Amino acid sequence: MDYAEVLQQIAHELAPVIGQGKVASYIPELASVSPHHFGMAVVTIAGEVFTVGDARQPFSIQSISKLFTLVMALQLEDEKVWTRVGREPSGTPFNSLVQLEAENGKPRNPFINPGALVCTDILCTRYAVPENAVVEFLRPLCGNREVHYNRAVAASERRTSHRNAAMAHLMKAFGNLNNPVGEVLDAYCRHCAIEMNCVELARAVTFLAHGGTHPAGQGNILSTSMAKRLNALMLTCGTYDAAGDFAFRVGLPAKSGVGGGIVAVMPGECGVCVWSPALEPSGNSLAGSLALERFTDITGRSIF
Ligand code: DON
Numbered sequence: 507m508d509y510a511e512v513l514q515q516i517a518h519e520l521a522p523v524i525g526q527g528k529v530a531s532y533i534p535e536l537a538s539v540s541p542h543h544f545g546m547a548v549v550t551i552a553g554e555v556f557t558v559g560d561a562r563q564p565f566s567i568q569s570i571s572k573l574f575t576l577v578m579a580l581q582l583e584d585e586k587v588w589t590r591v592g593r594e595p596s597g598t599p600f601n602s603l604v605q606l607e608a609e610n611g612k613p614r615n616p617f618i619n620p621g622a623l624v625c626t627d628i629l630c631t632r633y634a635v636p637e638n639a640v641v642e643f644l645r646p647l648c649g650n651r652e653v654h655y656n657r658a659v660a661a662s663e664r665r666t667s668h669r670n671a672a673m674a675h676l677m678k679a680f681g682n683l684n685n686p687v688g689e690v691l692d693a694y695c696r697h698c699a700i701e702m703n704c705v706e707l708a709r710a711v712t713f714l715a716h717g718g719t720h721p722a723g724q725g726n727i728l729s730t731s732m733a734k735r736l737n738a739l740m741l742t743c744g745t746y747d748a749a750g751d752f753a754f755r756v757g758l759p760a761k762s763g764v765g766g767g768i769v770a771v772m773p774g775e776c777g778v779c780v781w782s783p784a785l786e787p788s789g790n791s792l793a794g795s796l797a798l799e800r801f802t803d804i805t806g807r808s809i810f
Pocket residue numbers: 567568569570600601617618619663670695698746762763764765789
């Protein structure tokens with residue numbers, strides 16, 4: 507497959523919509539990012555890299571970090587994770603509190619904020635500096651030893667993270683958070699503020715296209731069965747409240763973040779990442795979702 511040509515075609519077709527939508531502004535530091543960026547990368551399990559546009563410009567990975575913290579939590583606790591977090595789509599926005607109260611402090615899935623806070627809590631129990639553990643997990647996976655989190659973005663989110671604090675306190679009241687709320691929120695805001703580019707993110711998810719084993723020699727990340735399950739969760743829950751529509755249009759497991767990034771997995775083939783900061787109302791990159799839709803339409807490949 508000539509992915510170079512596919513990416514060129516997508517960038518050309520999407521030029522008129524880049525910038526449509528709204529850059530996330532509830533994290534003040536993210537509001538100043540230009541909506542006009544667009545980058546996309548494909549990294550195959552054979553290690554070939556294809557890019558277009560701003561594919562090498564770092565951006566705030568935000569909720570894409572939830573994928574990696576879940577992987578780390580699964581490595582530590584295996585199936586026990588599911589006693590504290592469910593695996594059903596929530597049908598509510600990623601920062602909604604209503605369901606959490608009605609369902610006794612057990613979040614519907616690990617990709618909404620309360621579910622991710624539980625995974626971060628698991629990391630807080632194991633690591634003295636959990637955000638550094640996430641960064642160190644990512645460096646070999648993405649092939650960049652310089653990856654780090656942006657302190658200004660983390661501090662900006664931490665100052666305004668009232669909804670996440672409310673969720674964490676509610677879960678603490680239900681006995682579903684083991685560490686102090688403040689510590690979990692500090693670590694969570696920091697791993698959300700990790701900066702990576704499209705090539706690094708596409709490479710970091712290649713293990714999910716390769717049965718849980720990192721193709722570039724980083725070993726077994728997850729068992730084949732667990733990798734299958736994670737892909738299923740990404741398909742059903744990875745793009746917030748739009749996951750049904752996204753599966754319908756794109757047909758690939760994916761995880762998005764409000765920084766405008768979306769990673770997707772083509773099993774047996776490649777990792778993909780697209781970045782364009784302006785979002786549609788559910789919080790997914792507007793141009794990014796369209797780009798992935800065109801990617802599966804043009805290549806004729808998806809999981810279906
Ligand atoms: O907690 C937040 O609101 C952000 N750090 C991340 C939000 C995001 O990307 C969407 N979450 N599922």
